[in-house]
Amino acid sequence: MNIVVCIKQVPGTTQVKINPETGTLIRDGVEAVVNPFDEYAIEEAVRIKERVGGGTVKVITMGPPQADAALRSAISVGADEGYLISDRAFAGSDTWATSYTLSSAVKTLGKVDLIICGKQAIDGDTAQVGPGVAEMLNIPFVAWVRKVEEITDTSIKVERLMEEGYDVVEMPLPGLITVVKEINEPRLASLKGKMKAKSAEIKKIDTTNMTVDPERVGLKGSPTQVFRSFVPERKSGGEKISGEAAELAQKAAAVIQNLGVVK
Amino acid sequence: MGIQVSLEKCIGCSLCVRACALNAITVAEKKAVIDTAKCNMCGVCVEACKKYGAITITKDSSAKINVNDYKGVAVFVEQHEGKVAGVSFEMLGEGRKLADQLGEKLIAVLLGSGMEAAANDLVKFGADKVVYFDSPELARFRDDTYAALMCEFVDADKPAILLAGASAIGRSFIPKVAARVWGGLTADCTKLDIDTEKRLLLGTRPAFGGNLMATIIAPHHRPQIATVRHKVMKAAVRDDSRAGEVVVKRVDASKITERTKILDFVKEVESTVNITEADIIVSGGRGMGKAENFSYIRDLAEALGGAVGASRAAVDAGWIPYSHQVGQTGKTVCPKLYIACGISGSVQHMAGMQSSDFIIAVNKDPAADIFHIANLGLVGDALQVLPELTKAFKERK
Numbered sequence: 001m002n003i004v005v006c007i008k009q010v011p012g013t014t015q016v017k018i019n020p021e022t023g024t025l026i027r028d029g030v031e032a033v034v035n036p037f038d039e040y041a042i043e044e045a046v047r048i049k050e051r052v053g054g055g056t057v058k059v060i061t062m063g064p065p066q067a068d069a070a071l072r073s074a075i076s077v078g079a080d081e082g083y084l085i086s087d088r089a090f091a092g093s094d095t096w097a098t099s100y101t102l103s104s105a106v107k108t109l110g111k112v113d114l115i116i117c118g119k120q121a122i123d124g125d126t127a128q129v130g131p132g133v134a135e136m137l138n139i140p141f142v143a144w145v146r147k148v149e150e151i152t153d154t155s156i157k158v159e160r161l162m163e164e165g166y167d168v169v170e171m172p173l174p175g176l177i178t179v180v181k182e183i184n185e186p187r188l189a190s191l192k193g194k195m196k197a198k199s200a201e202i203k204k205i206d207t208t209n210m211t212v213d214p215e216r217v218g219l220k221g222s223p224t225q226v227f228r229s230f231v232p233e234r235k236s237g238g239e240k241i242s243g244e245a246a247e248l249a250q251k252a253a254a255v256i257q258n259l260g261v262v263k
Numbered sequence: 264m265g266i267q268v269s270l271e272k273c274i275g276c277s278l279c280v281r282a283c284a285l286n287a288i289t290v291a292e293k294k295a296v297i298d299t300a301k302c303n304m305c306g307v308c309v310e311a312c313k314k315y316g317a318i319t320i321t322k323d324s325s326a327k328i329n330v331n332d333y334k335g336v337a338v339f340v341e342q343h344e345g346k347v348a349g350v351s352f353e354m355l356g357e358g359r360k361l362a363d364q365l366g367e368k369l370i371a372v373l374l375g376s377g378m379e380a381a382a383n384d385l386v387k388f389g390a391d392k393v394v395y396f397d398s399p400e401l402a403r404f405r406d407d408t409y410a411a412l413m414c415e416f417v418d419a420d421k422p423a424i425l426l427a428g429a430s431a432i433g434r435s436f437i438p439k440v441a442a443r444v445w446g447g448l449t450a451d452c453t454k455l456d457i458d459t460e461k462r463l464l465l466g467t468r469p470a471f472g473g474n475l476m477a478t479i480i481a482p483h484h485r486p487q488i489a490t491v492r493h494k495v496m497k498a499a500v501r502d503d504s505r506a507g508e509v510v511v512k513r514v515d516a517s518k519i520t521e522r523t524k525i526l527d528f529v530k531e532v533e534s535t536v537n538i539t540e541a542d543i544i545v546s547g548g549r550g551m552g553k554a555e556n557f558s559y560i561r562d563l564a565e566a567l568g569g570a571v572g573a574s575r576a577a578v579d580a581g582w583i584p585y586s587h588q589v590g591q592t593g594k595t596v597c598p599k600l601y602i603a604c605g606i607s608g609s610v611q612h613m614a615g616m617q618s619s620d621f622i623i624a625v626n627k628d629p630a631a632d633i634f635h636i637a638n639l640g641l642v643g644d645a646l647q648v649l650p651e652l653t654k655a656f657k658e659r660k
Contacts, residue, residue: 064300091304096442099438123470128434129438131435131436135438141523146585157526163540164343164531165528167529168528170524223326223448226306226477229282229310232469232473232476240639241640242629243643245644245648248641256600256623259599261542261600
């Protein structure tokens with residue numbers, strides 16, 4: 001079973017706070033981390049490899065040279081190989097161009113049975129790259145996977161989380177799934193894993209060793225662009241009251257009644 | 264092509280430095296210097312420097328299409344078990360507004376089985392034209408089939424804009440459509456508008472967990488596609504005097520090549536689970552103390568006719584299933600009323616609920632962050648306040 005996990009390095013958003021004076025993001029000391037949803041993807045890939053008793057887990061990311069750290073982090077928790085797609089030609093990529101570039105890179109990795117992505121990255125929150133990669137590789141796709149029920153060499157049976165419950169979906173392989181948080185609890189890196197990650201060779205993928213249509217990458221290949229961005233007006237806190245539980249409840253009940261939302 | 268700083272116009276004011284989310288700009292010798300290894304050309308600095316106009320991003324697109332060939336606003340109408348989803352009425356309402364701004368048609372696209380009556384009704388909800396793909400194979404959502412038929416529609420009708428709800432279905436197959444037609448796709452918009460001069464869709468969406476808003480355009484590609492967050496736009500109101508064209512396309516089952524197979528659908532046991540649809544959500548966090556205490560949350564939700572939500576802490580503690588989780592790694596909700604009980608208000612939780620119309624917070628800690636965004640803050644023990652509130656409400660009824 002050859003599994004590829006697509007990951008992204010994102011700012012560790014626990015520290016993303018707004019400077020109340022300037023209204024801008026405070027970035028000082030914000031470390032870069034592996035997108036949390038991708039950690040579930042890596043864990044699931046490693047579990048599937050362990051379950052079927054063989055194969056390789058390759059992690060791939062597109063980003064600046066510093067994204068190397070994200071790949072090493074994945075190797076420390078069980079991934080076998082790391083691939084960094086980095087080239088100035090890819091700067092300014094939107095989700096379309098990113099999907100195109102990732103799918104082109106996956107084609108250089110040899111036989112692939114399953115691709116796993118986190119459902120979305122927590123910086124952009126688009127959830128568009130997973131399905132985009134599947135479409136460009138012309139392989140089937142299931143989003144929002146919360147459980148892998150069965151997997152064989154030729155097919156996978158999963159539970160897809162929907163708004164009102166879940167679908168049980170069967171998909172032939174090769175295919176691509178995006179996973180939600182519920183799917184597993186990622187393991188922590190072992191000492192051995194950390195050692196392995198430190199010494200691992202990260203392979204570079206760029207325009208010299210991958211075939212891409214130059215018209216479809218980077219800014220030029222990106223249909224969308226940011227027109228403007230701004231910090232949203234923060235809700236300022238309203239009335240804050242304290243008192244006996246019964247008083248608080250009476251006050252709240254009156255407010256709720258006035259909202260007219262209770263039928 | 265690329266990003267440039269005009270040394271004549273730049274006054275070294277650092278506005279761009281503060282605006283850049285990637286730490287890619289520094290000021291040296293009173294001029295902004297952009298580290299192109301870090302810059303992803305998002306354009307935030309260009310906006311920040313509007314007053315001086317010192318930063319420019321030049322871009323030529325590879326798109327070869329003639330954008331003028333694309334006309335009209337199309338809306339994907341989602342259905343569950345033959346019933347049109349609430350979010351689709353919101354899309355029809357919003358789509359009608361955009362179509363009127365452009366002076367173009369609103370087209371509703373419905374995929375289903377035996378839904379002729381519902382298809383005709385879409386006209387009453389604002390569509391000038393309805394394209395209804397009908398087949399027993401379309402009764403349920405299926406990725407490949409939905410994507411293929413939507414691409415077929417885009418090729419035939421050439422809409423300038425395509426809208427879909429940012430639902431589990433919409434966000435699953437719409438990116439596939441965008442990938443195939445090389446359209447410009449903006450995810451999970453909370454505001455749509457038209458630049459009437461350039462006739463462009465302006466899709467505004469939260470990023471960085473709602474800490475930054477970005478307005479996205481797709482100048483050279485068509486259609487301009489947006490998935491739109493549920494409960495943000497106003498639903499279309501039925502008007503029986505409206506007239507329009509309904510085109511029924513019978514889909515030949517043999518032409519459908521679906522690779523995935525849906526074996527079963529399991530409704531989650533708790534009836535109050537669907538927090539994305541709910542107008543009222545009562546949510547519990549770590550302050551609830553233990554699993555049993557979630558009954559206070561359920562009781563109040565039931566008394567108010569609302570759904571039960573939870574913070575990540577409560578889900579991680581195993582007090583309630585993940586499908587109830589609100590926040591960055593859970594669901595994003597915007598109900599009319601959100602009651603946060605024993606939730607301190609982490610950035611991640613607030614990212615998932617701060618756009619709620621009205622927020623009530625109950626927390627023992629008067630300094631809890633949740634009070635910064637609550638319209639009404641109750642400083643008290645949720646375990647005592649909740650039963651009283653449930654009781655008060657039952658009495659009022």
